[in-house]
Amino acid sequence: MRPRQGHRLLLAICRREGDYATSHTVPTNSVLTDLAYQACVSATCGARYGVDEVRVACDACGGLLDVAYDWNRVKPPDSLAWFEGKWPRRSEPLPFSGVWRFHELLPFAPPDRVVTLGEGQTLLHDSPRVAEFIGLKGGAAHLQYEGMNPSGSFKDNGMTAAFTHAHTIGARRAACASTGNTSASLALYCGVSKLMQAIIFIGSGKISYGKLSQALDYGALTIQIAGDFDDAMHRVRQVSSQQGIYLVNSVNPFRLEGQKTIMYRVLEGLRWQVPDWIVVPGGNLGNSSAFGKAFHELHELGLIDRLPRLAVINAAGADTLFQLYEKRGLRWNAGSPDAAIINNYYAEMDDANRRASTIASAIEINRPVNLTKCLRALEWMNGVVREVTDEQMLDAKAQVGANGLGCEPASAASVAGTKLLREEGVIAPGERVVCILTGHQLKDPTATVAYHTADQAEFNRVLGSRGVNRAAFANRAIQVENDLDEIVRAIQLNS
Ligand code: F0G
Numbered sequence: 001m002r003p004r005q006g007h008r009l010l011l012a013i014c015r016r017e018g019d020y021a022t023s024h025t026v027p028t029n030s031v032l033t034d035l036a037y038q039a040c041v042s043a044t045c046g047a048r049y050g051v052d053e054v055r056v057a058c059d060a061c062g063g064l065l066d067v068a069y070d071w072n073r074v075k076p077p078d079s080l081a082w083f084e085g086k087w088p089r090r091s092e093p094l095p096f097s098g099v100w101r102f103h104e105l106l107p108f109a110p111p112d113r114v115v116t117l118g119e120g121q122t123l124l125h126d127s128p129r130v131a132e133f134i135g136l137k138g139g140a141a142h143l144q145y146e147g148m149n150p151s152g153s154f155k156d157n158g159m160t161a162a163f164t165h166a167h168t169i170g171a172r173r174a175a176c177a178s179t180g181n182t183s184a185s186l187a188l189y190c191g192v193s194k195l196m197q198a199i200i201f202i203g204s205g206k207i208s209y210g211k212l213s214q215a216l217d218y219g220a221l222t223i224q225i226a227g228d229f230d231d232a233m234h235r236v237r238q239v240s241s242q243q244g245i246y247l248v249n250s251v252n253p254f255r256l257e258g259q260k261t262i263m264y265r266v267l268e269g270l271r272w273q274v275p276d277w278i279v280v281p282g283g284n285l286g287n288s289s290a291f292g293k294a295f296h297e298l299h300e301l302g303l304i305d306r307l308p309r310l311a312v313i314n315a316a317g318a319d320t321l322f323q324l325y326e327k328r329g330l331r332w333n334a335g336s337p338d339a340a341i342i343n344n345y346y347a348e349m350d351d352a353n354r355r356a357s358t359i360a361s362a363i364e365i366n367r368p369v370n371l372t373k374c375l376r377a378l379e380w381m382n383g384v385v386r387e388v389t390d391e392q393m394l395d396a397k398a399q400v401g402a403n404g405l406g407c408e409p410a411s412a413a414s415v416a417g418t419k420l421l422r423e424e425g426v427i428a429p430g431e432r433v434v435c436i437l438t439g440h441q442l443k444d445p446t447a448t449v450a451y452h453t454a455d456q457a458e459f460n461r462v463l464g465s466r467g468v469n470r471a472a473f474a475n476r477a478i479q480v481e482n483d484l485d486e487i488v489r490a491i492q493l494n495s
Contacts, residue, residue: 035073036051036067036070036074037049037070038051038055040060040061040064041064041376042058042335043336044061045058051108054246063372064373065253066373067106067253067257069108071301080264080268083101086101093116094116097120098122098265099120099258102260102261105261105264105294105297106260108257113167113168116160120160120261120262121149122148122265123144123148123269124144124268124434125145126142127403130400130403130435133396133415133419134415134419135423136418140429140430140433143415144265144266144435145437147411148440149185151187151214152214152443153408153440153443154259154262154439155184156185156188157258157261157262158185158257158286159182159189159248159255159258161256161259162246162248162252163195167196171196174186174196174245175198175201175236176236176248176249177232177236177237177249178200178201178249179283179364180208180215181438182250183198183214184214187214187219187220190218198218199220199221200220201235201236202232203229203231203232204224206364207361208447209444210408210442210443211443228355228364229356229366230366233367236249250285250369256290257290259290259291260290260291262290262291262294262436263294263295270432274305274306275434276433277431277432277434278308279415279435279436280435281315281363281410281438282321282363282368283365284368285321288370288378288383289374289377292376292378295308295380296380308381310381310382310384311417312374313388314385315356315359315360316387316388316389317356317357317390318358318360318366320345320365320366320368321371321374323345325378326384330375331375331378332375333375337372346366346367349366358390358409359390359393359447359462359463359468360412362411362438362439386417388416388417392416393412396419397415397448397451399415399473401441406442406448407437407439407440407441408438408440408443408447409444411439415435446462447463451463451468451471451474452474454479459471
């Protein structure tokens with residue numbers, strides 16, 4: 001994780017001070033662009049709202065909202081290579097940010113209102129050894145390492161966008177429910193900018209210490225709820241709407257605008273060539289939704305000639321999307337997914353008292369809030385959904401780590417899922433695959449140490465209890481007495 005001194009903070013002048021507008025509408029001195037609007041994703045609804053309104057759902061039908069643009073008037077660049085013209089301007093805050101150097105593709109806020117910490121300085125890595133582990137030809141596996149963001153996860157891509165919107169409309173408090181990374185990111189933006197107070201809702205005992213320590217250190221008001229992520233999500237929605245607090249979870253459509261840029265950087269890393277597959281872990285399904293929108297828009301704008309395929313990977317212990325999409329045939333269905341399939345599934349979950357459970361705490365989610373948008377992305381990108389066990393995830397994580405890019409357990413779902421899809425023959429050996437590594441290795445040291453431990457009791461406590469039987473790539477520490485000869489012997493035996 002990057003030291004705080006490295007952040008570049010661009011703060012636009014906040015022209016409106018005072019309390020958050022409970023009406024959730026900006027007063028007349030709004031500086032928001034009129035080229036963007038919010039649109040309901042439901043085919044039968046299609047309601048529209050201004051970008052100066054704070055909404056996380058459509059008033060008319062309760063559906064999710066998109067940020068949409070009048071592209072005839074905003075006139076995006078005529079080629080993606082046009083963005084290369086910004087590379088020499090890295091001393092300026094917007095071109096420096098890996099999100100805002102693509103401002104022309106998310107033009108919902110004026111440049112002078114953007115709040116950026118220099119997020120998105122992340123790279124696409126070519127990893128021949130991970131390719132070999134997966135069963136791909138050398139050069140075919142690329143890892144988009146989002147762990148290098150200021151708060152150590154991809155969330156900063158979305159947070160800078162939501163935070164910019166919140167700042168633009170004059171919000172003074174921002175809240176989220178989180179499995180840890182969203183809260184760390186929100187806490188960071190609030191801590192550095194001092195523009196808002198962060199209020200975070202977390203499930204008690206449900207987030208890893210790496211993430212909890214960030215939120216506490218950055219000074220967030222931390223509400224630990226006796227429940228899991230879904231309980232926290234339910235409560236934060238109630239509280240934020242009742243108290244007029246700006247909600248930054250991925251139901252906020254501005255968040256997802258920022259997350260589109262992960263795909264722009266992938267294309268940039270491939271010199272604007274479209275890969276064959278994008279593989280991403282699935283939790284609340286914000287990323288997969290944002291990726292679908294990113295590619296769909298680029299295609300509509302004539303900036304790419306085809307869309308990659310999408311694979312969303314659930315943890316087997318938190319596999320709502322897999323069950324609904326692959327087992328029960330739930331589809332986008334031209335904007336009207338079959339609500340009965342979803343409701344029946346959730347009712348069965350509740351009746352059986354079944355709750356998500358996985359070592360990948362980041363994606364330990366029962367009811368993904370962006371489900372319908374994700375179905376749309378799967379439709380646009382001819383997608384598939386798979387589930388991987390905790391053991392498969394941890395083995396993949398160890399391989400990613402052994403090749404120099406440590407990631408947290410949930411992130412490795414993308415690599416484990418790609419391996420599975422290779423074994424099934426869905427992905428061919430020579431296809432160009434991009435796996436998204438969503439979070440840094442230091443986010444969850446407990447899982448990593450338990451995987452590599454020589455202490456069987458610790459292994460059983462952390463991992464055995466979750467059905468992990470063995471750690472195929474464990475790198476065990478060697479225990480020796482505090483004795484020079486023994487230390488030297490241990491090194492000779494093992495090197
Ligand atoms: N990977 C990591 C490291 C995450 O933190 C998350 C989500 C995901 C994958 C799933 O992404 O929700 O876009 O499908 N973390 C959220 C949080 C839920 O609260 O930090 P998604």
